[in-house]
Amino acid sequence: MTRVMIVDDHPMWREGVARDLGSRGYDVCATASDVAGAVKIALATRPDVVVMDLQLGSGSGVDATREITTALPDTRVLVLSASAEQGDVLAAVKNGASGYLVKSASLDEFDDAVRRTAEGDAIFSAGLAGLLLGEYRRLGAGGPEVPKLTDRETEVLRLVARGLTAKQIATRLVLSHRTVENHVQNTLRKLQLHNRAELVRYAIEHGLDE
Numbered sequence: 001m002t003r004v005m006i007v008d009d010h011p012m013w014r015e016g017v018a019r020d021l022g023s024r025g026y027d028v029c030a031t032a033s034d035v036a037g038a039v040k041i042a043l044a045t046r047p048d049v050v051v052m053d054l055q056l057g058s059g060s061g062v063d064a065t066r067e068i069t070t071a072l073p074d075t076r077v078l079v080l081s082a083s084a085e086q087g088d089v090l091a092a093v094k095n096g097a098s099g100y101l102v103k104s105a106s107l108d109e110f111d112d113a114v115r116r117t118a119e120g121d122a123i124f125s126a127g128l129a130g131l132l133l134g135e136y137r138r139l140g141a142g143g144p145e146v147p148k149l150t151d152r153e154t155e156v157l158r159l160v161a162r163g164l165t166a167k168q169i170a171t172r173l174v175l176s177h178r179t180v181e182n183h184v185q186n187t188l189r190k191l192q193l194h195n196r197a198e199l200v201r202y203a204i205e206h207g208l209d210e
Contacts (some may be wrong), residue, residue: 001025001026001027001152002026002048002049002114002115002118003026003027003045003046003047003048003049003097003163004021004027004028004029004047004048004049004050004051004114005028005029005032005041005042005045005047005049005050005051005197006018006021006027006031006032006050006051007031007032007033007038007050007051007052007053007056007061007064008031008033008051008053008056008080009033009034009055009056010053010058011033013053013132014031014033015031017051017080018031020107021111021114024107024111026114028063029045029047030042030044030045032048033056033057033058033066034057034058034059035056035059035061035064036059037062038050038052038056038061038064038068039064039067039068039071040073042068042071042072043068043071043072046072046074046075047075048074048075048076048118049075049076049077049114049117049118050065050068050075050076050077050078051078051114051195052064052077052079052080052097052177052178053079053080053081054079054081054083054088054092055081055083061079061081061092062088062091062092062095062163063065063095065077065079065092065095065097066095066096066098068096069095069096069097069120070096073194074209075155076098076099076116076117076118076120076197077092077096077097077098078097078098078099078101078113078114078123079092079099079100080101080102080103080105080110080118081100081101081103082102082103083101083102084102086124088171089124093201093204097122097196098117098121098122098123099113099116099117099121099122099123099127099197100123100124101113101123101124101125102125105125116165116173117197120195120196120197121163121165121196121197122160122161122163122196122197122199122200122201123163124163139152139186141199149190152173152183153183153186153187153190155172155173156169156180156183156184156187157187157199157203158203159172159200160184160196160199160200160203161172161178161200161203163200166180166181166184167204184196184199187199197203
């Protein structure tokens with residue numbers, strides 16, 4: 001059972017999200033309302049996924065995300081925010097968020113996002129991944145040269161960065177699911193990364209959507 005922690009400074013919203021996730025079979029192991037509490041409780045409970053609001057009273061969910069993901073590399077943070085502003089999305093991803101969902105998402109979309117975040121996918125509300133890619137291009141983010149990937153590995157990486165699952169990629173490229181997973185693992189090894197969320201950030205930083 002996926003263990004989820006919810007961080008939001010509005011009690012009714014926090015309790016509602018906990019109730020909804022509980023009804024979908026998740027183990028809501030903890031909740032918190034501020035940055036200090038979120039970090040302390042996450043370190044004590046070590047959840048699989050933290051559902052993080054960005055506006056936490058006098059603090060920021062970005063700060064909590066950075067501290068949690070730095071201390072707990074295996075814990076993934078899914079931001080659930082009312083804001084779809086470019087700066088908020090960019091700050092969350094730069095500070096370790098695996099995905100970003102707006103609060104207007106349906107319960108089914110939220111359920112799917114939490115499940116896929118736990119599995120290591122990077123999840124974004126429609127349009128937000130493209131927004132990030134455009135911002136990195138505008139800033140001219142480049143970093144070191146991309147290690148040599150095969151054409152197929154690069155193609156798979158681009159589709160991972162757009163949020164497709166391995167099954168969807170296999171269907172699009174007419175490959176087996178196992179072949180896609182092999183390409184993903186080879187790419188992770190070459191780039192010295194650990195999971196799909198890091199692959200997405202890498203692809204965004206290097207403009208690999210062209």
